[in-house]
Amino acid sequence: MKKQKLLIAVIGGHQCNAKVEQIAQEIGKKIAEVGAILVCGGLSGVMKAVSKGTKEAGGTTIGILPGENKKDANAYVDIAIPTGLGLARNTLVVRTADIIIALPGKYGTLSEIAFALNAGKTVLGIGAWNIKGVIKVKTPEGALRYINNKFIKKY
Amino acid sequence: MKKQKLLIAVIGGHQCNAKVEQIAQEIGKKIAEVGAILVCGGLSGVMKAVSKGTKEAGGTTIGILPGENKKDANAYVDIAIPTGLGLARNTLVVRTADIIIALPGKYGTLSEIAFALNAGKTVLGIGAWNIKGVIKVKTPEGALRYINNKFIKKY
Amino acid sequence: MKKQKLLIAVIGGHQCNAKVEQIAQEIGKKIAEVGAILVCGGLSGVMKAVSKGTKEAGGTTIGILPGENKKDANAYVDIAIPTGLGLARNTLVVRTADIIIALPGKYGTLSEIAFALNAGKTVLGIGAWNIKGVIKVKTPEGALRYINNKFIKKY
Amino acid sequence: MKKQKLLIAVIGGHQCNAKVEQIAQEIGKKIAEVGAILVCGGLSGVMKAVSKGTKEAGGTTIGILPGENKKDANAYVDIAIPTGLGLARNTLVVRTADIIIALPGKYGTLSEIAFALNAGKTVLGIGAWNIKGVIKVKTPEGALRYINNKFIKKY
Numbered sequence: 115m116k117k118q119k120l121l122i123a124v125i126g127g128h129q130c131n132a133k134v135e136q137i138a139q140e141i142g143k144k145i146a147e148v149g150a151i152l153v154c155g156g157l158s159g160v161m162k163a164v165s166k167g168t169k170e171a172g173g174t175t176i177g178i179l180p181g182e183n184k185k186d187a188n189a190y191v192d193i194a195i196p197t198g199l200g201l202a203r204n205t206l207v208v209r210t211a212d213i214i215i216a217l218p219g220k221y222g223t224l225s226e227i228a229f230a231l232n233a234g235k236t237v238l239g240i241g242a243w244n245i246k247g248v249i250k251v252k253t254p255e256g257a258l259r260y261i262n263n264k265f266i267k268k269y
Numbered sequence: 270m271k272k273q274k275l276l277i278a279v280i281g282g283h284q285c286n287a288k289v290e291q292i293a294q295e296i297g298k299k300i301a302e303v304g305a306i307l308v309c310g311g312l313s314g315v316m317k318a319v320s321k322g323t324k325e326a327g328g329t330t331i332g333i334l335p336g337e338n339k340k341d342a343n344a345y346v347d348i349a350i351p352t353g354l355g356l357a358r359n360t361l362v363v364r365t366a367d368i369i370i371a372l373p374g375k376y377g378t379l380s381e382i383a384f385a386l387n388a389g390k391t392v393l394g395i396g397a398w399n400i401k402g403v404i405k406v407k408t409p410e411g412a413l414r415y416i417n418n419k420f421i422k423k424y
Numbered sequence: 425m426k427k428q429k430l431l432i433a434v435i436g437g438h439q440c441n442a443k444v445e446q447i448a449q450e451i452g453k454k455i456a457e458v459g460a461i462l463v464c465g466g467l468s469g470v471m472k473a474v475s476k477g478t479k480e481a482g483g484t485t486i487g488i489l490p491g492e493n494k495k496d497a498n499a500y501v502d503i504a505i506p507t508g509l510g511l512a513r514n515t516l517v518v519r520t521a522d523i524i525i526a527l528p529g530k531y532g533t534l535s536e537i538a539f540a541l542n543a544g545k546t547v548l549g550i551g552a553w554n555i556k557g558v559i560k561v562k563t564p565e566g567a568l569r570y571i572n573n574k575f576i577k578k579y
Numbered sequence: 580m581k582k583q584k585l586l587i588a589v590i591g592g593h594q595c596n597a598k599v600e601q602i603a604q605e606i607g608k609k610i611a612e613v614g615a616i617l618v619c620g621g622l623s624g625v626m627k628a629v630s631k632g633t634k635e636a637g638g639t640t641i642g643i644l645p646g647e648n649k650k651d652a653n654a655y656v657d658i659a660i661p662t663g664l665g666l667a668r669n670t671l672v673v674r675t676a677d678i679i680i681a682l683p684g685k686y687g688t689l690s691e692i693a694f695a696l697n698a699g700k701t702v703l704g705i706g707a708w709n710i711k712g713v714i715k716v717k718t719p720e721g722a723l724r725y726i727n728n729k730f731i732k733k734y
Contacts, residue, residue, distance in 0.1 A: 118652065119658060195660065201508065210661065220387070221386045231379075232376035233356075274502060346428065348429060348431070350516065351519050352519065353515065353666065354516075511698075515665070534693035534696075534710070
């Protein structure tokens, strides 16, 4: 019998530019390296890039989908949760995660940041919505250093 | 057979100061006066003040509750919807409304603003979160004037 | 300040034959006559027939929809709640109601009966799924007589 | 890049007798042996016994919880999804699974059977609710033989 695994959510737009895509992929890789599981919305953009990063580094990825069909998940999702709840699934992405890393995104991402802060969870932001309570970090390394210090050492 | 009624959501903190309470109550009254139905989260603070305003002016109030028990609703709710969905009920408050008026609140209110803007709905703000896309108005009169011009005349 | 209204849910298939349609419409009428509010899934078949009955007798109807669009509601729904939750909205129909009347339907109706009994609510069945715990009645009159005796007199 | 994993849900009461517990544990073991992932409601009774079986055979377990707290999960859950959705989480257990195995349970289990059949999913029953559409099997071996023939060989 073992402890539950550490779950890190990465949130951000379903469209993103090349720079954000690279950051997302790098974060995904580091999540695998620290032995955590990635949880995300399972679709395109930031969600796909981070899933790719985690998978290619040998990690495990969970995609919590708004629709009813597992096939909606991007190709790097191991475990698809097709909620059928529409945008209300955003609350599940946040609740499932122990820590949230926010990248640039629109109002869907903002709703996840709000839910996470409301639930008292740690939200690290890299170029994300500038909301009071979000801890700004500059790089994937910075985000994972924070997580390592605050969560993994004591996990 | 008649058309569906116009539903106006008022969102804001479950705690509020006397000034915000007065604004909420005044908005509630005006919602009744234009013949719309109030939808809110059904609990305390802004939710209770606006419900009181609507009820005392003879209107109808809907409270979409996070819990499973109708008794959680404040005393001015006519129709209680006990969702049992926790914070995910915030998505329902927003979807049910044709227009949203936001007053001061914390992260729960922010999540509702984000969901509303994500769904392409009109959000009027009086002292609310300063998020791009929220239309700022200064008074209950200003909010209802906007609604009257844009929605009710053509409704 | 007044008490919350009594809400009666009527559940059943989104397709139904002429006989069931007539029963649904008759129940809808009686719900209006006792001063209760109808809650239903807001779509076609039993949901439409019962809404029609309630509206034509001057009552109020709530339709809790699976989709995100109020226009999905049948023409007799006053207050549409477009949940966007898919079938999970079935839990809301049941939670919102004080009493449930079940007519013939398929697995969606069965899920509502199960949720209602799980929540300890009274379920009256007219030709519905024969599940232990459902109270069988033979006619709309019988259903409303039961409701009148057990709920309305003491409400 | 690899395919999504096969997910098998096992549903049943949060209380169960020793015989059902043994059956659940045996099913859990076989789920691990065929390389599938177990999804369940994450709590006690059948959920705990099946999780134990899967974990002890080296498999992976997902618990989709009704509450907001991962600590509600039984000790054999690897990945806890704390939905905060109450009983509406039953819809997620079913949607997440590719196949559902039903053991004895009460109305919560019945709601899951109904949702699964409504979604057109395969439901195998061992001593479960006798609902039209449920495929009766007698033993854990029988259930897994069915799954192996119909799903895994072609998966």
